[in-house]
Amino acid sequence: MGLKPLQIGELTIKYPVIQGGMGVGVSRSKLAGAVSANGGLGVISSAQIGYDEPDFEKDQNLANLNAIHKHIKKAKEISKGRPVGINIMVALKNYEAQIKASIKAGVDVIISGAGLPMHLPEYVKNSKCKIAPIVSSEKAAMIILRNWAKKYNRTADFIVIEGPKAGGHLGFKKEQLNSITDTEYDSEIKKIIDTIKDFEEKFNQKIPVIVAGGIFDYSDICHMLSLGASGVQIASRFVATHECDADEKYKQAYIDASDKDIEIITSPVGMPGRALKNKFVKLIKEKPIPVERCFNCLEKCNPAKVPYCITKALIDAVRGDTDNGLVFVGANVGRINKIVSVHELMQEFIGDKLC
Numbered sequence: 358m359g360l361k362p363l364q365i366g367e368l369t370i371k372y373p374v375i376q377g378g379m380g381v382g383v384s385r386s387k388l389a390g391a392v393s394a395n396g397g398l399g400v401i402s403s404a405q406i407g408y409d410e411p412d413f414e415k416d417q418n419l420a421n422l423n424a425i426h427k428h429i430k431k432a433k434e435i436s437k438g439r440p441v442g443i444n445i446m447v448a449l450k451n452y453e454a455q456i457k458a459s460i461k462a463g464v465d466v467i468i469s470g471a472g473l474p475m476h477l478p479e480y481v482k483n484s485k486c487k488i489a490p491i492v493s494s495e496k497a498a499m500i501i502l503r504n505w506a507k508k509y510n511r512t513a514d515f516i517v518i519e520g521p522k523a524g525g526h527l528g529f530k531k532e533q534l535n536s537i538t539d540t541e542y543d544s545e546i547k548k549i550i551d552t553i554k555d556f557e558e559k560f561n562q563k564i565p566v567i568v569a570g571g572i573f574d575y576s577d578i579c580h581m582l583s584l585g586a587s588g589v590q591i592a593s594r595f596v597a598t599h600e601c602d603a604d605e606k607y608k609q610a611y612i613d614a615s616d617k618d619i620e621i622i623t624s625p626v627g628m629p630g631r632a633l634k635n636k637f638v639k640l641i642k643e644k645p646i647p648v649e650r651c652f653n654c655l656e657k658c659n660p661a662k663v664p665y666c667i668t669k670a671l672i673d674a675v676r677g678d679t680d681n682g683l684v685f686v687g688a689n690v691g692r693i694n695k696i697v698s699v700h701e702l703m704q705e706f707i708g709d710k711l712c
Contacts, residue, residue: 360578360707363398363588365487365515365565368440368465370588371396372707374578375517375567377592378444378468379525379685380404381671383603384595386428389442390435391600391699396707400442400468401428403455405654408672417653418451422458429462440465446526447472448626450656456480468517471526471628473501478509487514489567493521493528495548502556512556515565517590518549522571522688524593524631531629534621543584550585573689575708591706593687600699604677608696610684616691622683625663626655633684637673641665 363373376392378384380402389399407413407424425443432441443459445452448471456467460481469477470491477488490513492498498516505511521529521537529537546568553564565587572578572589581589595601597611610633620634622641632638640646645664652668660666667683674682 360582363565363567364563365440365466366562368487370398370440372703373567373582373588374398374703374706375442375468375569375588375590376400376595377523377569377590378402378442379592379596380406380444380446381668382406382408382675383601383607384444384592385424385602386431386435387602388595388598388600388699389428390432391598392595392703393432393436393439393441395700395703397703398440398442398466399432399436400444400466401425401432401464403443403445403459404449405652405668405672408668408675418454421451422454425455425458426462429459429464433463442466442468444468444470446470447474448526448655448657450653452656453480460484460486466514470517470519470528473497475501475504478505478511482509489513489515489517491517491519491528491569492549493519495545495552497528498549498552502553506556506559512560512562513564515567515587516549516553517567517569518546518586519590520546520568520570523569524685524687524690526624526628526630529629531621531623534629534631546581546584546586571688573692575706578706579708593690594693594702595699597693597696598699598702599696603675606677606679607675607684610679611686611690611693612696614686614690614693619686619688619690623664625665625667626657631686631688633679633686633690635682635684636680637670637682 363370374397378400389401392399407420410420413420466487468489490501521534567588568581568586569590572591648660648666651660654668670683674684
């Protein structure tokens with residue numbers, strides 16, 4: 358027997374594995390559709406999802422909205438109608454428009470972090486779409502759930518707890534990332550689960566807790582379930598799959614990486630992130646890279662003051678220029694040593710017995 362299904366309201370995910378959303382262009386329809394087709398929940402990232410659309414250079418907002426519609430539809434086709442999700446960062450410009458476009462396209466789940474999604478319930482009202490905030494602390498979970506309960510009389514359909522071992526933008530101070538122990542964060546996870554129980558009782562519904570950050574294999578999944586989680590979110594390992602939407606050189610960078618190749622960088626909006634050391638990371642440590650044009654991605658980004666353009670850096674990387682682009686990675690990237698199919702990876706994750 359495999360792992361128990363993940364139940365999110367009336368949605369049943371065969372296996373309790375959510376593929377983390379990865380932008381720019383790393384997790385789009387091909388990867389998300391394959392994960393959902395193989396029993397997990399595939400998640401598209403909306404961050405500059407339309408970077409390769411013909412009109413992107415002229416109108417990023419329109420290109421992204423069109424691409425959201427296209428990739429959700431395509432992912433649903435690949436998954437044969439099974440649930441598909443999208444990750445939409447609070448920090449993005451046109452956040453509300455992207456949410457509404459996703460709902461119109463038929464997305465089943467919206468996961469939202471990189472900020473506190475205080476108004477998310479308002480944006481999804483009158484839809485069946487499930488919503489989940491990403492949190493890194495009990496405090497953040499409490500702030501969001503109290504706000505949603507008071508202002509909208511509703512709660513989260515599930516919650517994603519993202520730990521310090523994740524890649525990309527992280528909800529921790531830079532000095533915390535390598536100082537928080539596994540035992541300490543296990544304790545934080547338990548606190549969040551206990552906090553959520555009050556809201557489960559208030560709204561008479563189950564709020565599944567999904568743990569992300571540093572989840573590598575079946576034993577990690579079992580450990581998180583033993584803490585009381587209902588499932589896990591995994592990102593980095595899905596990069597090293599045939600179906601991942603990134604260029605093959607991007608995937609190979611993951612295969613070639615060791616633990617020594619990881620560096621904590623700071624994004625243009627001040628959030629720490631875990632990335633691969635390369636020429637680009639070395640350069641931004643030495644001096645700012647002037648922003649030649651703005652791609653209208655982050656709400657609080659001032660092109661005249663930021664040390665580099667994160668959109669350009671991420672697009673360059675996903676297209677295969679992994680020396681001169683930004684490659685976000687999770688803490689366990691050094692353990693990834695081969696490219697496999699999504700089917701093979703999912704079979705590894707689910708094991709052959711109950712935890």
